[in-house]
Amino acid sequence: MLPRLNGLELIETLRKEAIGVPVLILSALGEADDRVKGHKSGSDDYLTKP
Numbered sequence: 001m002l003p004r005l006n007g008l009e010l011i012e013t014l015r016k017e018a019i020g021v022p023v024l025i026l027s028a029l030g031e032a033d034d035r036v037k038g039h040k041s042g043s044d045d046y047l048t049k050p
Contacts, residue, residue: 008041015042 002010011023023043027034030048038046 008037011041011043 005013007025014021014023025038025043025046026049027046028049035046
């Protein structure tokens with residue numbers, strides 16, 4: 001729910017700028033495809049909400 005980018009785009013931007021802050025995705029989306037997209041964007045971990 002970000003105003004200009006979605007969360008994955010924000011992570012990709014951080015990684016392109018070589019900003020090495022750790023990123024943990026906490027999401028309601030728990031499908032395998034969602035997790036793969038999260039990790040490919042550059043996140044350090046992906047957790048689903050119960």
